[in-house]
Amino acid sequence: xxxxxxxxxxxxxxxxxxxxxxxxxxxxxxxxxxxxxxxxxxxxxxxxxxxxxxxxxxxxxxxxxxxxxxxxxxxxxxxxxxxxxxxxxxxxxxxxxxxxxxxxxxxxxxxxxxxxxxxxxxxxxxxxxxxxxxxxxxxxxxxxxxxxxxxxxxxxxxxxxxxxxxxxxxxxxxxxxxxxxxxxxxxxxxxxxxxxxxxxxxxxxxxxxxxxxxxxxxxxxxxxxxxxxxxxxxxxxxxxxxxxx
Numbered sequence: 001x002x003x004x005x006x007x008x009x010x011x012x013x014x015x016x017x018x019x020x021x022x023x024x025x026x027x028x029x030x031x032x033x034x035x036x037x038x039x040x041x042x043x044x045x046x047x048x049x050x051x052x053x054x055x056x057x058x059x060x061x062x063x064x065x066x067x068x069x070x071x072x073x074x075x076x077x078x079x080x081x082x083x084x085x086x087x088x089x090x091x092x093x094x095x096x097x098x099x100x101x102x103x104x105x106x107x108x109x110x111x112x113x114x115x116x117x118x119x120x121x122x123x124x125x126x127x128x129x130x131x132x133x134x135x136x137x138x139x140x141x142x143x144x145x146x147x148x149x150x151x152x153x154x155x156x157x158x159x160x161x162x163x164x165x166x167x168x169x170x171x172x173x174x175x176x177x178x179x180x181x182x183x184x185x186x187x188x189x190x191x192x193x194x195x196x197x198x199x200x201x202x203x204x205x206x207x208x209x210x211x212x213x214x215x216x217x218x219x220x221x222x223x224x225x226x227x228x229x230x231x232x233x234x235x236x237x238x239x240x241x242x243x244x245x
Contacts, residue, residue, distance in 0.1 A: 021236035068102040081142030126238030129202035173214035
């Protein structure tokens with residue numbers, strides 16, 4: 001199966017190892033991964049800030065950078081949610097309407113694709129410790145992902161999964177929300193991390209690095225004994241010794 005890889009801009013710039021691990025997981029599942037280096041952003045930052053014309057220009061480039069012939073997979077529920085939902089506002093009844101609808105049906109967040117399309121839930125991953133899973137707003141509400149990441153994590157050797165209080169409550173990031181309302185955003189991050197600590201968790205795991213970046217910032221600032229990890233990095237842990245890219 002040919003799969004086109006979409007790596008969101010902040011993953012490319014800040015967490016490239018997660019992108020490489022995503023490739024390894026897809027290849028281990030039997031996929032031929034195609035990456036178009038011309039790709040950039042899905043347009044979500046501009047869209048959420050109300051700059052729809054700028055978001056439409058970026059989204060048009062996205063639709064041109066990907067084909068409508070293959071599945072598209074991304075290690076980010078937030079960006080997948082933007083394409084699946086936000087593009088309805090930008091491209092309905094436009095010249096690219098039909099291609100947009102096809103791509104919206106073909107794009108998947110990583111855990112959704114592994115479980116529901118490839119039917120793969122075991123990768124031989126190993127990670128010692130206790131962990132909680134954070135349901136990101138986009139993952140839960142836009143991509144309808146809940147059981148998929150948990151099923152994958154349940155097969156990780158040495159990892160004990162715990163359910164924390166208010167797992168489906170926002171972490172406080174919200175893109176520009178964290179900048180415009182920093183005090184509220186920080187308080188929401190504090191609440192989320194405290195709920196994880198109440199479970200004696202060693203890790204907070206999620207499908208969205210934007211959430212994890214926000215939470216890790218609070219953790220580092222307060223020197224707390226807990227760490228954030230993206231799902232792809234957990235699933236590649238223990239069997240992936242090196243990345244040859």
